[in-house]
Amino acid sequence: MNATETKSERLDGWNRPPVIAPDGEGELLEVAMGPHHPSTHGVFRMDLALDGERVVRLKPVFGYLHRNHEKIAEQASYLASMPYTDRLDYICSLTNNWAYALAVEKLAGQEVPERVQYIRVILGELTRIQNHASSIGFLLQEMGASGTPLMYAFKEREKILDLFESLTGSRMMCNYMRFGGCRVDVSATWLDAARKVVAGLPQFVDEFETLLSSNEILMARCQGVGILRPELAVNAGVTGPMLRASGVDYDIRKVDRYGIYDRFKFRVPLGDHGDVYDRYMVRILEIRESIRIVEQALNDIPAGPIMDPKARIRGFRPKPGEAYGRIEAPKGELGFYLISDGGPNPYRYRVRPPSLINLTVLEDMCLGSNVADVVLIFGSVDIVLGEVDR
Amino acid sequence: MKSAEEIKAAIEAAVPGAGVEFVPNPGPAAEHSLRLAPASAVAVATFLRDDADLAFDFLSNVSGVDWPDREIAEKVKVARTVTKTVDGVEQSVEETVEETRKRVEPGCLEAVYHLYSVAKKHGPLVIRMKTANRIDQVELPSLTPVWRAAEFQEREVFDLYGIIFTGHPDLRRLLMWEGFKDHPMRKDYVEPDDYEYEPTPHDHVLKRAQERRAAEAALGTEGLRGCGTNKRETVNYEL
Numbered sequence: 001m002n003a004t005e006t007k008s009e010r011l012d013g014w015n016r017p018p019v020i021a022p023d024g025e026g027e028l029l030e031v032a033m034g035p036h037h038p039s040t041h042g043v044f045r046m047d048l049a050l051d052g053e054r055v056v057r058l059k060p061v062f063g064y065l066h067r068n069h070e071k072i073a074e075q076a077s078y079l080a081s082m083p084y085t086d087r088l089d090y091i092c093s094l095t096n097n098w099a100y101a102l103a104v105e106k107l108a109g110q111e112v113p114e115r116v117q118y119i120r121v122i123l124g125e126l127t128r129i130q131n132h133a134s135s136i137g138f139l140l141q142e143m144g145a146s147g148t149p150l151m152y153a154f155k156e157r158e159k160i161l162d163l164f165e166s167l168t169g170s171r172m173m174c175n176y177m178r179f180g181g182c183r184v185d186v187s188a189t190w191l192d193a194a195r196k197v198v199a200g201l202p203q204f205v206d207e208f209e210t211l212l213s214s215n216e217i218l219m220a221r222c223q224g225v226g227i228l229r230p231e232l233a234v235n236a237g238v239t240g241p242m243l244r245a246s247g248v249d250y251d252i253r254k255v256d257r258y259g260i261y262d263r264f265k266f267r268v269p270l271g272d273h274g275d276v277y278d279r280y281m282v283r284i285l286e287i288r289e290s291i292r293i294v295e296q297a298l299n300d301i302p303a304g305p306i307m308d309p310k311a312r313i314r315g316f317r318p319k320p321g322e323a324y325g326r327i328e329a330p331k332g333e334l335g336f337y338l339i340s341d342g343g344p345n346p347y348r349y350r351v352r353p354p355s356l357i358n359l360t361v362l363e364d365m366c367l368g369s370n371v372a373d374v375v376l377i378f379g380s381v382d383i384v385l386g387e388v389d390r
Numbered sequence: 391m392k393s394a395e396e397i398k399a400a401i402e403a404a405v406p407g408a409g410v411e412f413v414p415n416p417g418p419a420a421e422h423s424l425r426l427a428p429a430s431a432v433a434v435a436t437f438l439r440d441d442a443d444l445a446f447d448f449l450s451n452v453s454g455v456d457w458p459d460r461e462i463a464e465k466v467k468v469a470r471t472v473t474k475t476v477d478g479v480e481q482s483v484e485e486t487v488e489e490t491r492k493r494v495e496p497g498c499l500e501a502v503y504h505l506y507s508v509a510k511k512h513g514p515l516v517i518r519m520k521t522a523n524r525i526d527q528v529e530l531p532s533l534t535p536v537w538r539a540a541e542f543q544e545r546e547v548f549d550l551y552g553i554i555f556t557g558h559p560d561l562r563r564l565l566m567w568e569g570f571k572d573h574p575m576r577k578d579y580v581e582p583d584d585y586e587y588e589p590t591p592h593d594h595v596l597k598r599a600q601e602r603r604a605a606e607a608a609l610g611t612e613g614l615r616g617c618g619t620n621k622r623e624t625v626n627y628e629l
Contacts, residue, residue, distance in 0.1 A: 063565040068550075071575055109418025234447050234508050237539025250448075250508045321417015324451065324504050324514060337453050337504070340417065350453040352504075360541050389565060 028056060031371075035064050039142045039375045042385030046362075046374070053370045058363040062356070065389035073349040078104055078179065078316055081349065086173040088351060089387040092131050094123045094164070095329040097177035102258060103325030103336035108318035110180040110311060115304040117260045119186055120177065121297045122194065123164070124327075125290040129201065130157040131330035131382075132241070132283040132290075133208070139280065139379040140212065143221055149212060156204045159197045166190060180311030186301075195298055201291045209284060222277035226365040226377035229274060236360045240332025242381060245282045246274035252328035263300070264293045276380040283382075317344055331355055331382055351390055355383035391512035394422040397444065404437050405430055413518065423502070423516035428530050431519055432557070435536040438505065438515070446505040446515055449537035452544055454551035455500040456576045458524070466491050497524050499553050503533065503540070521553060524576075532558035550575035 034045035043064035049057035069088065073081040085100045086093035098120055105112060112120075137153030161171040167190055168174040168183070176183050186194075212218055228238070233246040243250055251268045253261040269285035271278030318340040326335035332354025339348035358381050366374050392400070398410050401424070409427035426434050438446045467486050474483050498520040506513030521528045532555035534540045544555045545564040552573035555561055563570065572579060583591065583599040591599055 063563075063567065066565040068565075068574055070550075071579075106419045107417060232538075235538050236541075237449055237537065248508060250511070255511050319417055321415050321419060323417060323419035323421060324516070326450070333450060335451055335504070337451055337502070339455065348453065348455050350451070352451040356542055357539060360538060 033374070034061075039379065040385075041138070041379075041383060044383075044385055044388065046378070048371070048374070050371065055366050055369055055371065055374060058366050058374070060359055060362055062389055065385045067390070069390040070349050070351065074346055077344045078318075078346060079313065081346075082177070083173065083175040086175055087386055088353070088390065089329070089331060089334075089355065089384045090172055091134065091384055092127045092330050093172055093174045094127045094176060095327065095334065097174065098124055099325060099327045099329060099334045100336050101177040101179055102327060103323055103338050104179045104318070106325045107321065107323035107338050107340055108179065108316075111308050112180055112259075113305050113308055114260075114302050115185075116181050116306055118297050118301040119182055119306070120259055121261070121264070122186075122294055122301070123167075123176070125294045125297070126160050126163065126194075126198075128290045128330040129287050129294075130160045132287050133157055133204075135330075135382040136208075136212075136280060136283055139276075139376070139382075140218070142375050142379040143218065145217075149208070152204075152208055152211065156201065159200070163190070163194055163197060166193070178307065178311070178313070179316065181305075181307035185306045191298060191301070194294075198291060198294050198298065202288070205284065205287055205291070213281070213284065218280075219277065221373075221376060222280060222380075223275055224273070225276045225369060225373050226380060227273060227275050228361055228365055232361060232364060233274070236364075237357045238332070238361055239354050239358065240328070240330070240382075241279055241282045241286060242332065242358050244269065245271035245278040247271055252326060252333055256326070258325075258327060264296050266290075266293050276376055279380040279382075315344075317342060322348075326352065329354060331384070331387070332358055351387075353387045353390060355381075355385075355387040359383065359388065391507075391510075391515075392444070394424055394515070397438075397515060398424055400441070400444065401434050401437060404441070405433050408434050410434065415516075421514060421516055423518050425518050425520065428519055431531045432533065432536065435517075435533050438517075439536055444515075445507045445509045446513070448506045448508045448513075449503060449533070449539040450506050450514065451502075451504040452533075452540050452547060453502045454547035454553055454575065455502060456524070456551060457497045457500060457520075458577045459497040460495045461492055462495055463490055463492050465489070498522070499524055499528055499551055501530055501544075501547055501553055528552055529554045529556050531556055532561075534558050549573070552576065 029050045031048045031050060032045060033048055034040040035043040045061040045064070047059040047061060048055055069084065073084065082097060082100060085096040088096050133153040134157050137150035140149035164174055165171045167186060168176045228242070228246050230246045230248045233243050234248055247270050249268060249270055252258070254268060266289040269282050269289065271282050320340055320342045322337070322339040324335055324337045326333050333352065334354055335352035337348070337350040337352065338346050341347040362378065362381065365377050369377065395412060398412055401408050401410050408430045411425040413423045413425050415422050438444050466489050468489050470485050470487055471482050472485050474481055500518055500520045502516060502518045505515040505517065519530050521530060530553055532540065532544055534544055534555070535557060542564060544558055545561060547553050548555060548561055549563040549566050550573055566574065580602065583595055583602060
C-alpha cells in the first residue's frame with residue numbers, strides 16, 4: 001500500500017468547499033435524505049449536496065436511534081446485558097450474543113464445552129445465511145425490484161427463524177448464549193429439522209442466482225457503481241463482505257480461528273472490483289460457504305454438557321483486567337471491549353459496531369455518482385440502525 | 391507477533407524520545423498495552439502502520455474510558471515524638487503510630503485503540519493515551535490522519551466523553567444532537583430531571599428534582615458535574 005498517496009487523498013476529501021462543476025451553472029442543491037426515507041433501513045440521514053443529478057458532498061447524520069446502550073450496560077450485571085445485545089443488530093441477534101459471550105469468556109478466562117462450540121457455529125452460520133439473503137433482498141427492493149426477490153429471501157429466512165424460535169423461544173430476540181455455554185440444549189428432533197432446512201438451502205441459492213446474478217438490469221445498475229479501493233477499505237476499518245468484495249483476504253473466522261472454525265473446510269470468497277455487484281456476489285458465495293460449514297457441523301456435533309461446570313451464573317465477578325473479543329459477524333467485525341474492576345458490572349463496555357464503521361467510506365463511494373445510485377451503494381453496505389446508533 | 395515489550399523497544403529505536411510506557415493487563419486475557427505520550431503519538435502511530443514487520447494497517451476499535459478522581463485511604467506508619475511521664479520524669483519518647491491518610495488520585499480520560507494487521511494477519515496491539523485531567527486539559531492528538539477508521543469513532547469519543555482530538559478534520563458530535571452540552575458516558579454524568587418539559591413536575595420527575603436539589607445544596611455548588619464548561623441544558627425544574 002502506498003501510504004502517503006492514500007493519506008493525501010484522504011485529506012483532500014475532508015471539509016470540501018461547495019464545488020461547482022465546470023459544466024454546471026448555478027448553485028448546489030442541498031437535500032436531506034432521510035431520516036424517514038424508505039431506503040434508509042430505519043432512521044438514518046444523509047445530507048447531500050447535488051450538482052444536477054451528481055453528488056458532490058455527502059455527510060451522514062447519526063443518532064436518531066441512540067439510547068446509550070454502553071451506559072446502560074455499565075449499570076447492569078454482565079449477564080443482564082445479554083438480552084440487550086439482541087437489540088444491536090436485530091437481524092442477527094445470535095451472532096451478537098456470541099460476540100459478547102466470547103468477550104466475557106476471554107475476560108474471565110472461561111472454557112466452553114465442545115458441544116456448545118458446535119451449536120454456536122451452526123446458529124452463527126444460519127444467522128449469516130438469513131442475514132445475507134435478506135440484505136440482498138433489501139438491496140434489490142431499493143433497486144426497484146419491488147417485492148419479488150425480497151419475498152424469495154424472506155421465504156427462506158422464515159424457515160431459519162422457525163428453527164431459532166423452536167430452540168430459543170424467539171424469532172429475533174434470541175438471548176441464547178451464556179458465558180461458558182448456552183441456555184438450552186438442542187434436541188435430536190431439532191437437529192433433524194435443521195438438516196432438512198439446510199438440505200433445501202442450495203436449491204434456494206441456485207434459484208435466487210438464476211433469478212438475479214445475470215439479470216441485465218441488476219448488472220447495469222450494480223457493475224462499476226460505488227467502487228471501493230482495497231487500500232482505502234483497510235485504512236478506513238471496513239470489514240466483512242464489504243472488505244472482501246474489494247479483494248482483501250481478511251476473514252476473522254480464518255485469522256483468529258475463534259471457537260472451532262479451524263475444523264471446518266470453507267473458502268473465503270473475494271471480489272475483484274469492489275463495486276456493488278461484487279458485494280452482492282460475495283454475499284451469495286458466502287451463503288454457499290456457510291451452508292457447507294453448517295452441514296459439516298451438523299454431521300460432527302458431539303454429545304456433552306452445554307454449560308462449563310465451572311461457570312458461575314450468580315455472583316459472576318471477573319478479575320480486574322480487560323479484554324477485546326471479536327467475531328466475524330454477518331456485517332463485519334463485531335467486537336466487545338470490556339474492562340472489569342472486579343465488580344459485578346463491567347467498568348467499561350464498548351461495542352465495536354461494524355455497521356457504523358463501514359459507513360466511514362460512504363461519502364468516498366458516492367461522490368460523483370447519481371442520486372439513484374446513492375440508494376444502491378448505501379444498500380450494499382448492509383447496515384442496521386440499531387447497531388449504528390446503539 | 392512480537393510481544394508488547396518487543397514492540398515498545400522497536401518504537402523506542404525508531405522514534406527517539408517516544409516515551410512509551412508498558413501497561414500490564416492483570417486479567418486472564420493478558421492483552422498488555424502501550425501508553426503513548428500525546429506529543430509523539432502521531433509519529434509512533436505512523437511508524438506502527440508503516441513498519442514492514444509490524445504493519446498495523448488496520449485500526450479496529452477506538453474506545454474512551456473515564457477514570458474519575460479517586461479518594462484512596464492508605465494506612466501509613468508515622469514516627470512521632472511524644473512527651474510522656476515515665477517514673478515521674480518527663481521524657482520524649484519515639485513512637486510509631488499508624489495513621490489513615492486520604493489522598494485524591496487525580497482522574498483522567500483515556501482513549502484506547504486496538505490495532506490489527508491485515509497484511510500480516512496478526513494482532514491485537516492495544517495502545518492508549520490519557521489526558522492530563524478531566525476538566526480543562528482534555529486534548530489528545532487525533533490518529534485519524536493515520537487510520538481513517540478513527541474518523542467516526544473519535545467523534546463518538548468526543549461526543550460521549552469529551553476528549554478533544556486535535557487534528558481531527560471534522561470533530562462534531564456523532565450521536566447526541568447539536569447543542570447538547572454534556573458528555574453522557576462520563577461516570578459522574580447526572581441525568582436531567584426530565585427529558586421533556588412539563589409545566590408541573592410530578593411523581594418520579596418531582597422526586598428526582600428534589601434529590602438533585604438536595605445533593606446540590608449539600609455540595610454547595612450549582613450543577614453536580616465536575617466538568618466546569620459543561621453544564622447541562624436539558625430541563626431542570628425550579629421547585
